[in-house]
Amino acid sequence: xxxxxxxxxxxxxxxxxxxxxxxxxxxxxxxxxxxxxxxxxxxxxxxxxxxxxxxxxxxxxxxxxxxxxxxxxxxxxxxxxxxxxxxxxxxxxxxxxxxxxxxxxxxxxxxxxxxxxxxxxxxxxxxxxxxxxxxxxxxxxxxxxxxxxxxxxxxxxxxxxxxxxxxxxxxxxxxxxxxxxxxxxxxxxxxxxxxxxxxxxxxxxxxxxxxxxxxxxxxxxxxxxxxxxxxxxxxxxxxxxxxxxxxxxxxxxxxxxxxxxxxxxxxxxxxxxxxxxxxxxxxxxxxxxxxxxxxxxxxxxxxxxxxxxxxxxxxxxxxxxxxxxxxxxxxxxxxxxxxxxxxxxxxxxxxxxxxxxxxxxxxxxxxxxxxxxxxxxxxxxxxxxxxxxxxxxxxxxxxxxxxxxxxxxxxxxxxxxxxxxxxxxxxxxxxxxxxxxxx
Amino acid sequence: xxxxxxxxxxxxxxxxxxxxxxxxxxxxxxxxxxxxxxxxxxxxxxxxxxxxxxxxxxxxxxxxxxxxxxxxxxxxxxxxxxxxxxxxxxxxxxxxxxxxxxxxxxxxxxxxxxxxxxxxxxxxxxxxxxxxxxxxxxxxxxxxxxxxxxxxxxxxxxxxxxxxxxxxxxxxxxxxxxxxxxxxxxxxxxxxxxxxxxxxxxxxxxxxxxxxxxxxxxxxxxxxxxxxxxxxxxxxxxxxxxxxxxxxxxxxxxxxxxxxxxxxxxxxxxxxxxxxxxxxxxxxxxxxxxxxxxxxxxxxxxxxxxxxxxxxxxxxxxxxxxxxxxxxxxxxxxxxxxxxxxxxxxxxxxxxxxxxxxxxxxxxxxxxxxxxxxxxxxxxxxxxxxxxxxxxxxx
Numbered sequence: 001x002x003x004x005x006x007x008x009x010x011x012x013x014x015x016x017x018x019x020x021x022x023x024x025x026x027x028x029x030x031x032x033x034x035x036x037x038x039x040x041x042x043x044x045x046x047x048x049x050x051x052x053x054x055x056x057x058x059x060x061x062x063x064x065x066x067x068x069x070x071x072x073x074x075x076x077x078x079x080x081x082x083x084x085x086x087x088x089x090x091x092x093x094x095x096x097x098x099x100x101x102x103x104x105x106x107x108x109x110x111x112x113x114x115x116x117x118x119x120x121x122x123x124x125x126x127x128x129x130x131x132x133x134x135x136x137x138x139x140x141x142x143x144x145x146x147x148x149x150x151x152x153x154x155x156x157x158x159x160x161x162x163x164x165x166x167x168x169x170x171x172x173x174x175x176x177x178x179x180x181x182x183x184x185x186x187x188x189x190x191x192x193x194x195x196x197x198x199x200x201x202x203x204x205x206x207x208x209x210x211x212x213x214x215x216x217x218x219x220x221x222x223x224x225x226x227x228x229x230x231x232x233x234x235x236x237x238x239x240x241x242x243x244x245x246x247x248x249x250x251x252x253x254x255x256x257x258x259x260x261x262x263x264x265x266x267x268x269x270x271x272x273x274x275x276x277x278x279x280x281x282x283x284x285x286x287x288x289x290x291x292x293x294x295x296x297x298x299x300x301x302x303x304x305x306x307x308x309x310x311x312x313x314x315x316x317x318x319x320x321x322x323x324x325x326x327x328x329x330x331x332x333x334x335x336x337x338x339x340x341x342x343x344x345x346x347x348x349x350x351x352x353x354x355x356x357x358x359x360x361x362x363x364x365x366x367x368x369x370x371x372x373x374x375x376x377x378x379x380x381x382x383x384x385x386x387x388x389x390x391x392x393x394x395x396x397x398x399x400x401x402x403x404x405x406x407x408x409x410x411x412x413x414x415x416x417x418x419x420x421x422x423x424x425x426x427x428x429x430x431x432x433x434x435x436x437x438x439x
Numbered sequence: 440x441x442x443x444x445x446x447x448x449x450x451x452x453x454x455x456x457x458x459x460x461x462x463x464x465x466x467x468x469x470x471x472x473x474x475x476x477x478x479x480x481x482x483x484x485x486x487x488x489x490x491x492x493x494x495x496x497x498x499x500x501x502x503x504x505x506x507x508x509x510x511x512x513x514x515x516x517x518x519x520x521x522x523x524x525x526x527x528x529x530x531x532x533x534x535x536x537x538x539x540x541x542x543x544x545x546x547x548x549x550x551x552x553x554x555x556x557x558x559x560x561x562x563x564x565x566x567x568x569x570x571x572x573x574x575x576x577x578x579x580x581x582x583x584x585x586x587x588x589x590x591x592x593x594x595x596x597x598x599x600x601x602x603x604x605x606x607x608x609x610x611x612x613x614x615x616x617x618x619x620x621x622x623x624x625x626x627x628x629x630x631x632x633x634x635x636x637x638x639x640x641x642x643x644x645x646x647x648x649x650x651x652x653x654x655x656x657x658x659x660x661x662x663x664x665x666x667x668x669x670x671x672x673x674x675x676x677x678x679x680x681x682x683x684x685x686x687x688x689x690x691x692x693x694x695x696x697x698x699x700x701x702x703x704x705x706x707x708x709x710x711x712x713x714x715x716x717x718x719x720x721x722x723x724x725x726x727x728x729x730x731x732x733x734x735x736x737x738x739x740x741x742x743x744x745x746x747x748x749x750x751x752x753x754x755x756x757x758x759x760x761x762x763x764x765x766x767x768x769x770x771x772x773x774x775x776x777x778x779x780x781x782x783x784x785x786x787x788x789x790x791x792x793x794x795x796x797x798x799x800x801x802x803x804x805x806x807x808x809x810x811x812x813x814x815x816x817x818x819x820x821x822x823x824x825x826x827x828x829x830x831x832x833x834x
Contacts, residue, residue, distance in 0.1 A: 099780045140577070163559070170594075174583065181580070182578065182580075352562055355563075385520075387563065
């Protein structure tokens with residue numbers, strides 16, 4: 001090599017500015033403010049309650065002036081920021097199996113590496129763990145693991161499973177008793193704040209307002225073109241209501257704002273916004289089952305909108321709670337309503353109920369078919385999905401496809417395989433359409 | 440007719456249990472059902488169901504624990520992704536292939552998300568078979584979890600009564616509780632005997648006897664246990680210089696029989712385990728007098744085994760069941776054998792390992808599947824563990 005030779009490493013092209021609706025930016029700001037509240041807890045003296053997204057009891061938690069910290073959301077944030085891969089490896093290094101939930105391992109790994117939140121500051125240790133055991137067995141083990149680490153008050157709220165497709169009086173009474181005799185007294189003890197049921201009622205009233213608007217927004221996807229993507233975009237929309245904001249004025253304001261924004265898109269005949277701007281012509285309308293992949297979220301989304309595919313309904317946006325059948329938090333029966341909310345979350349519903357929901361979505365949203373993103377480390381969603389796929393195809397006559405990835409473990413995202421599968425699926429949809437036209 | 444009073448030999452009893460274990464068509468249960476018109480068989484999966492309720496309704500509770508390593512899974516794999524454990528796919532295979540077509544009902548206990556979801560699949564795949572997800576409380580207070588559980592038991596009892604065509608009475612249930620108390624006493628006696636003299640009672644034999652308890656009527660199983668205990672006490676078997684271990688993590692998907700044998704061949708006497716916990720889930724007798732449903736419920740709440748599927752409300756108590764098992768049986772170490780992709784066992788494992796470490800109890804861990812064929816790595820790992828205990832434990 002001559003002395004004058006200079007090796008130049010090609011520079012990556014500057015990252016393209018991601019386009020976001022104003023509501024998406026507002027949601028992002030809300031989340032950032034919440035993370036600042038959490039990481040500032042040691043200064044403000046606020047106490048922190050870790051709990052889970054499905055069936056979370058934010059209204060109740062707020063009654064005790066506790067800050068809600070959701071470890072799944074932290075894992076998602078780590079996934080989106082490409083940090084979860086290292087966290088998962090760290091957890092495996094300290095003895096956690098490669099086979100188990102990567103949300104758990106991302107959380108454990110994050111703790112092992114200093115527990116730094118998405119704002120770059122240290123996350124607080126919880127004062128209490130509210131183990132709302134709803135729709136996922138792993139939750140129980142997850143908080144047993146955290147309890148071992150933090151040695152703080154841990155409160156179990158057991159939600160029975162809707163195995164027979166119904167909520168029974170026995171289930172509700174069991175949950176209300178747990179709330180009255182276990183959960184509330186322990187939250188009082190951990191927080192030092194006395195429970196006030198009227199305060200709970202006020203929060204529940206606010207929840208209902210936000211819930212009405214969320215349902216309105218999600219149902220706009222019935223229009224053609226759909227003004228929203230109810231999977232990738234839907235994740236932004238559910239953030240506040242399934243996170244730390246349900247029951248607050250912030251949530252009401254956000255969902256008012258979102259509703260106006262989506263109504264405006266409808267008025268203008270616009271499709272959904274994507275990271276690359278407004279989506280082009282809507283070519284395929286899909287229903288999705290299962291969570292998305294977060295480590296390659298934008299890449300995954302792009303595979304859809306590049307083909308003109310929009311998700312018009314998704315089961316994942318019901319993971320925190322299901323409002324489709326008219327459920328709204330009811331301030332008139334505050335504890336019973338919390339029980340019914342927990343009981344009704346999507347993954348707490350039997351497989352036949354889940355299949356009914358997906359078939360109904362395909363009909364009501366006039367979808368071309370079902371796409372399942374099966375998550376390697378989430379048995380609650382994944383076990384049984386192959387039967388679900390066949391059953392939905394049989395009942396609706398619409399084609400279904402199956403792709404596999406993981407929540408936050410980048411090792412299980414194979415872009416080429418997924419893209420290949422999606423392209424084949426879209427061809428299948430075209431063939432079905434051609435067949436229908438010929439008939 | 441002349442009846443032989445000769446006690447059956449250990450080999451005969453084990454041969455019978457082996458034949459039951461190997462029979463993937465469940466012939467003995469089929470014969471039991473065919474022997475009297477109207478008889479019903481109710482299948483159940485791990486980890487626990489109150490078998491007394493079925494017995495009280497003149498039904499045969501039939502334990503279904505997957506297909507093991509002798510069942511070729513053809514259809515079952517089409518229902519599950521590669522990252523789901525083996526037991527649901529081989530159970531589906533048993534169903535789809537007609538091997539359990541004589542079963543009138545299936546119970547899917549609360550153990551994990553996979554078995555939970557299988558309960559819904561079963562409803563769809565076999566719509567004419569009664570099937571129920573059997574939930575149990577994770578709250579252990581009498582007036583909270585206890586009341587919930589009593590009502591759940593009442594629903595199951597009503598369903599079973601409908602299946603039989605006649606309600607199950609308290610007297611029938613009290614009688615069945617007595618029969619199962621006796622069975623559990625015999626199981627405990629066998630486990631205690633093995634803990635004292637593991638060379639007399641190989642782990643594989645105990646396992647086969649427990650498996651027999653999943654398919655035989657409980658009275659016959661109790662007879663089998665009595666016969667075995669009587670026979671094994673008089674038969675002299677060679678004592679090896681093995682270490683003594685507690686085997687844990689094997690409460691749902693079953694390890695191959697060869698795996699259990701391999702552990703002892705590698706130098707590890709199994710002195711306690713969590714295999715087939717349904718046979719001894721309740722650790723004390725259920726009271727016979729009083730309300731039988733309440734008795735079953737309260738015994739469940741206050742006298743039942745600890746395992747990963749059960750929430751432990753007291754952090755200090757978490758994992759202590761293993762420490763106690765080690766002390767009670769004089770074990771020198773613990774082997775964690777967990778099925779691949781088993782969330783409960785694998786998520787629990789690090790916590791339990793920390794407890795053992797704090798208690799100074801050595802352990803090793805490996806994974807298996809019900810159809811694992813290659814035992815050499817496990818034998819080597821267990822052998823090294825046994826050697827390390829023998830050479831370095833200072834005992």
